[in-house]
Amino acid sequence: MNGVRHVPSLLAYSAEKMRKVGLVDTPNLFCDAYCLEPGQQQAAHRHAVGDKLYYVLAGSGRIRVGAEDHPVAPGDLVCARAGEDHAVRNPGPERLALLVVMAPKPS
Secondary structure: OOOOOOHHHHOOOOOOOOEEEEEEEOOOOEEEEEEEOOOOEEEEEOOOOOEEEEEEEEOOEEEEEOOEEEEEOOOOEEEEOOOOOEEEEOOOOOOEEEEEEEEOOOO
16 A cells, blocks of 8 residues: 555444454555444454554444453554454444554464
């Protein structure tokens, strides 16, 4: 990807499940927008390689890293290091949009 991407104009939601919008994909990292409607979540998982950053663009929600469950709002940044369980959920009532960066990119 070269040039500028206006992230707010690219956000897209799905009634069925959390939607991932690809923004940047290089051999070294990826950057997505995660868009969650109220009640949606990303199940707990972990990555053997790669640290993941979640930056809240809009809405509020909860991000769990390890045993800690964090309430998040616009401007908040959360890091899930490689090997740590992490999950995201939007308890509502508004939409939740996150900028998600992971490096190095998992294979």
